[in-house]
Amino acid sequence: MPRVDFDKAPVTRGSDYPAPLDAEFSDRTRRRLGDAVGLTTVGVNFTTLPPGCRSALRHWHEVEDEMVYVLSGVLTLIEDAGETEIKAGEAAGFPGGDANGHCFENRSAEPVTMLEIGTRPKTDRCHYPDHDLVAHDHDGLTEYRRRDGSPLTPTKTRFE
Numbered sequence: 001m002p003r004v005d006f007d008k009a010p011v012t013r014g015s016d017y018p019a020p021l022d023a024e025f026s027d028r029t030r031r032r033l034g035d036a037v038g039l040t041t042v043g044v045n046f047t048t049l050p051p052g053c054r055s056a057l058r059h060w061h062e063v064e065d066e067m068v069y070v071l072s073g074v075l076t077l078i079e080d081a082g083e084t085e086i087k088a089g090e091a092a093g094f095p096g097g098d099a100n101g102h103c104f105e106n107r108s109a110e111p112v113t114m115l116e117i118g119t120r121p122k123t124d125r126c127h128y129p130d131h132d133l134v135a136h137d138h139d140g141l142t143e144y145r146r147r148d149g150s151p152l153t154p155t156k157t158r159f160e
Contacts (some may be wrong), residue, residue, distance in 0.1 A: 002037055004033050004036050004037055005036065006031065006033075006046075008036065009031045009032055009033050009035070009036035009046075010031075010032045010035050010036065011029060011030065011031050011032070012029070012030050012032065013026070013027070013028070013029050013030075014026045014027075014028060015028065015056070016142060017057065017144075018133075018144050018152055021057060021131065021133075024053070024054065025053070025054070025056075027050045027053050028047065028048070028049055028050075028053050028054075028055070029047065029048045030045040030046070030047045030116070031045065031046040031047075032044075032045055033045065033046055040120065041119065041120050042117065042118070042119060042120060043116070043117070043118045043119075043120050044115065044116070044117050045115070045116040045117075046071075046113065046114075046115060047113065047114050047115070047116050048111055048112070048113050049075070049104070049105075049106040049111065049112045049113075049114070050106065050111050051106055051107075051108060051109050051110065051111065052105075052106065052107075053105070053106050054103050054104065054105045054106075055068070055075075055103050055104040055105070055114075055116070056103045056104075057103060057128050057130065057131060057133070058078060058079075058101040058102060058103045058128065058129060058130050059101060059102070059103065059126050059127060059128050059129075060094065060098065060099050060100055060101050060102065060126070060127055060129075061094075061096050061097075061124055061125070061126050061127075062096060062097055062124055062125045062126075062127075063096040063097070063119075063121040063123070063124040063125075064096050064118050064119050064120070064121055064124050064126070065093070065094070065095050065096050065118060065119045066093065066094045066116070066117070066118040067091060067092070067093040067094075067116075067117040067118070068086070068091060068092050068093075068104065068114050068115070068116055068117075069090075069091040069114060069115045069117070070086050070087060070088050070089065070090055070091070070112065070113075070114045071088060071113040071114055071115060072088050072111075072112060072113045073087075073088060073106065073108055073110055073111065073112030073113065074086070074087050074088070074106075074107075074108050074112065075087075075104040075105065075106060075112055075114065076104065076105045076106075076107050077092055077102065077103075077104055078102065078103050078104070078105060079100050079101065079102040080100045080101055080102075080129075081100070086104070096119070096121075096124070099127070101127070101128070101129040101130070121137075122138065122139055123137065123138050123139075124137045125137070132146050132147050133145075133146070133147070133152065134146070134147055
C-alpha cells in the first residue's frame, strides 16, 4: 500500500560516520519514509535534530541532489558562503556536483523536524571539506577514504 504507516517506518539513530566523528550525531533520528514504501531512487526522511545537534558533517555530493524542508523550529544552514537561518515552512536545496559544503545545525532550545529528500544514485562520492574524508558510495555500500584515496574504514552497508 502506498500510504506510509509513520509508526512502522524504519528509524535510524546516529550516523555511519567513522569514530570519533559519529559521536556528535548519536541523538539524530531519521524515520525513513521512502524506505517504508519501497522507494529506490529517491530517499525521504523525517529527521529530528535535538538542540545542539547537526544534520551531518559539512559535505557535498558529486551526483546526489538534496533538498531539506523544515517542518518545525529553526535551523542554521552552514555553507561555504556563511550561515543562514532556515525556519519552519522554508527549504534549501543542493544540486549534485555543486562543491558547496553544507550542513544544518539546531542552535535552538527545542527539537527541530525536517524532511530530507535526496536522489539515490548507484555511484556517488561525498566530500567533507572540514575533514580528511570522502565517502565512496556504490550500490548501497559506503566506504570512507582519506582524500588521497587510502582506506579509512571497511566497506559497510549504508546506515547499518
